Amino acid sequence: PETIKASERASVLRHYDTYYRAHELVVSAAGSLKHADIVARVLSALGRSGWNLADASAPAARRAVDGVAVADTPRSRVITRPLEQAVVALATPGLRATDERRHVMSVLSSCLGGGMSSRLFQEIREKRGLAYSVYAFASSYADAGMFGMAAGTSPSNAKLVAELLRDELVALAQSGITEDERLRTIGNLSGSSALALESMETRMMRLGRSELTTGEYVDREEGLARLARVSTDDVQALARHLVNSPLSAVVVGAVKDDIVDGVVAAGNISA
DSSP states (O other): OOSGGGOOHHHHHHHHHHHOOGGGOOOOOOSSOOHHHHHHHHHHHHHHTTOOOTTOOSOOOGGGSOOOOOOOSOOEEEEEOOOSSEEEEEEEEOOOTTOTTHHHHHHHHHHHHSSTTSHHIIIIIIITOOOSOEEEEEEEOSSOEEEEEEEEEOGGGHHHHHHHHHHHHHHHHHHOOOHHHHHHHHHHHHHHHHHHTTSHHHHHHHHHHHHHHTSOOOOHHHHHHHHHTOOHHHHHHHHHHHHTSOOEEEEEESOOTTTTTTTSOTTOOOO
């Protein structure tokens, strides 16, 4: 159905019966608990709910799924809406969750657009005053990943901001980061990770995600050690990989259809 309203009850039930099955389920828990007790409670609850537990083998390993095909050419889309602000986003294929460079990606993303000391924030907001919100982001899944940068700005500055987002990534690929930037970024990531792990909910989510995507649980100490091993050369090499991947753009706001023409193109970004 094209809309939720058009969905029939029968189709919802078919979807549920097809995808919500015991062998697809991962239950993650954290805190003061006993594993055997949690397993017994889950099995009891599922049985009362009518789930078929006869073939309750281990969940399908999403991490074993081959990588999916990603965009191999740059794309752009403009969504014209009568908004006061224009939202500009640039993105490129990133890293799968099993990629050994995922900690390098964390450092790169944070250094480029992870806070007030980041390059995007300093250049686009502090120096030029073109955006209130500007940031970089990276998402990793079992079969694909994405790296992107985004900002909210006035429609008249949308093209300039798109160019600046691209140029900062190119500059990172061409010149790399300084040792001071590396140490500061790793310190920020280490601190935020330590604070986040004080939450049992965060620990629970990390366990579930690890089981679904990588099959490897990395504890806090090992995670910090892997971050600390990221070098300036590692970051620059990954930045070069990103700028030589197809870069696509989306702009939403009161802008013209050709607003990002020339900003993204295959092979025209060299580092």
